[in-house]
Amino acid sequence: MLSVEEALTRILTEIQPLDTISLPLDQAIGSILAQDIIAHEAIPPFDNSAMDGFALLSKDSKPKQDQPARLRVIGSVAAGYVSQTRVEEGTAMRIMTGAPVPPGADAIIQVELTNSDGSQSDWVEILHEVSPGNNIRPAGEDMQNGQKVLQRGQEIGAWEIGILATLGYAHIDVIRAPQVAILGTGDEVVDLDVELQPGQIRNSNSYLLEAAVRRAGGIPHRLGIARDTSENLREKLGAALNYDLILTSGGVSVGDFDLVKDIMHEQGQMNFWRINMKPGKPVAFGHISGVPLLGLPGNPVSSAVTFELFGRPVIRKLQGYTQLLRPQIDVIVENGIQETARRRHYIRAHVTWQQGRFIARTTGNQGSHIMTSLLQANALLVIPEGGAIIKPGGSVKALMLDWPESETTA
Ligand SMILES: Nc1nc2c(c(=O)[nH]1)N[C@H]1C(S)=C(S)[C@@H](COP(=O)(O)OP(=O)(O)OC[C@H]3O[C@@H](n4cnc5c(N)ncnc54)[C@H](O)[C@@H]3O)O[C@H]1N2
Numbered sequence: 425m426l427s428v429e430e431a432l433t434r435i436l437t438e439i440q441p442l443d444t445i446s447l448p449l450d451q452a453i454g455s456i457l458a459q460d461i462i463a464h465e466a467i468p469p470f471d472n473s474a475m476d477g478f479a480l481l482s483k484d485s486k487p488k489q490d491q492p493a494r495l496r497v498i499g500s501v502a503a504g505y506v507s508q509t510r511v512e513e514g515t516a517m518r519i520m521t522g523a524p525v526p527p528g529a530d531a532i533i534q535v536e537l538t539n540s541d542g543s544q545s546d547w548v549e550i551l552h553e554v555s556p557g558n559n560i561r562p563a564g565e566d567m568q569n570g571q572k573v574l575q576r577g578q579e580i581g582a583w584e585i586g587i588l589a590t591l592g593y594a595h596i597d598v599i600r601a602p603q604v605a606i607l608g609t610g611d612e613v614v615d616l617d618v619e620l621q622p623g624q625i626r627n628s629n630s631y632l633l634e635a636a637v638r639r640a641g642g643i644p645h646r647l648g649i650a651r652d653t654s655e656n657l658r659e660k661l662g663a664a665l666n667y668d669l670i671l672t673s674g675g676v677s678v679g680d681f682d683l684v685k686d687i688m689h690e691q692g693q694m695n696f697w698r699i700n701m702k703p704g705k706p707v708a709f710g711h712i713s714g715v716p717l718l719g720l721p722g723n724p725v726s727s728a729v730t731f732e733l734f735g736r737p738v739i740r741k742l743q744g745y746t747q748l749l750r751p752q753i754d755v756i757v758e759n760g761i762q763e764t765a766r767r768r769h770y771i772r773a774h775v776t777w778q779q780g781r782f783i784a785r786t787t788g789n790q791g792s793h794i795m796t797s798l799l800q801a802n803a804l805l806v807i808p809e810g811g812a813i814i815k816p817g818g819s820v821k822a823l824m825l826d827w828p829e830s831e832t833t834a
């Protein structure tokens with residue numbers, strides 16, 4: 425059986441980032457840039473005031489015979505307007521934050537350091553001496569015309585959106601999000617609007633996977649449920665060939681109706697089957713007609729955990745991300761663990777930061793059918809192959825499911 429690391433490497437080797445599309449800026453959050461971003465203008469575009477106050481000649485701010493300099497106020501300039509009037513020696517102009525510095529002035533003094541007769545006053549006393557450039561934000565101080573500000577391959581977050589908007593990029597080239605087909609399998613599995621008959625269960629996996637795919641940045645499409653016949657599975661998978669990735673759940677073990685692997689052999693290729701892990705051993709990976717297919721196990725927890733470990737990195741790589749894997753940290757296991765499994769065990773746990781340490785508490789019954797073991801689980805404790813006994817207060821590695829991906833390879 426493959427190790428988790430081998431399986432990940434074999435999967436990711438087969439996956440390459442998708443092609444580029446142009447997106448309106450307001451839809452680009454979370455995408456990876458497919459172009460370098462060059463500033464085609466200086467930012468700020470013009471010298472402007474950092475304060476509400478007065479524009480003046482700095483040399484006019486010197487006290488005269490111990491008396492504050494008194495200047496004639498020749499006008500006012502608000503943000504959004506350009507003053508044509510020149511500030512000459514002995515004069516000052518009222519100015520607001522963000523307004524262009526009027527010609528002639530080489531400094532701004534904030535209003536709190538002046539004295540005047542109010543907003544209509546035609547004089548102002550300068551209570552502090554200022555140097556040239558005081559409170560002036562020069563053109564190009566932030567970004568210069570021609571400067572490369574963002575690089576191809578960078579993730580677009582809210583701050584990048586702000587910079588792109590500042591530079592006037594209304595559309596940008598990004599790597600497109602993958603279209604992901606999700607197929608449930610099994611004669612026992614029915615949709616949510618159907619009244620359960622004896623022996624039936626609801627198709628929870630497809631809904632969980634749909635949500636998880638969306639959270640990973642993919643565009644999910646539930647393609648229903650394939651019955652346990654080769655014909656029906658073939659037909660349903662045939663409808664999935666226009667997608668970038670196919671996720672199935674169920675039908676990958678050794679039962680009489682576990683047919684996903686057969687169809688992969690028949691219509692494409694199976695790269696591997698089975699990983700030395702619990703939950704999630706029977707994962708199968710390959711392609712049909714060139715479309716990558718990740719066959720996840722039917723047990724709900726196995727399906728959820730293997731999606732996090734393998735499906736999510738695939739969706740990220742398709743989107744052009746290079747950081748694909750969640751970080752692992754050392755945590756203290758509050759309630760201890762006794763584990764004898766031969767496979768590597770991923771135990772659902774809730775990790776919190778308490779008094780300077782990360783403390784993990786496992787989430788109860790770890791059966792791969794116990795969906796409630798996923799509730800509160802923000803981490804998977806990694807118990808090595810062969811098992812381990814960890815006393816209460818002992819330490820173990822935890823894969824942090826709610827920390828941003830920071831690692832590139834397995
Ligand atoms: N003889 C063996 N039996 C099993 C083995 C094994 O090694 N030898 N492995 C077990 C393990 S581990 C797992 S995991 C499961 C995986 O089986 P499949 O992936 O083939 O899944 P199914 O048999 O179709 O279903 C398993 C379980 O999950 C429920 N299920 C299926 N689809 C859904 C769905 N869409 N939503 C919710 N629940 C679903 C299904 O009813 C079954 O209870 O195999 C073990 N058996």
Ligand code: MOO
Pocket residue numbers: 701702703704705706721723726792
């Ligand atoms: O691998 Mo199965 O997921 O242990 O139940």
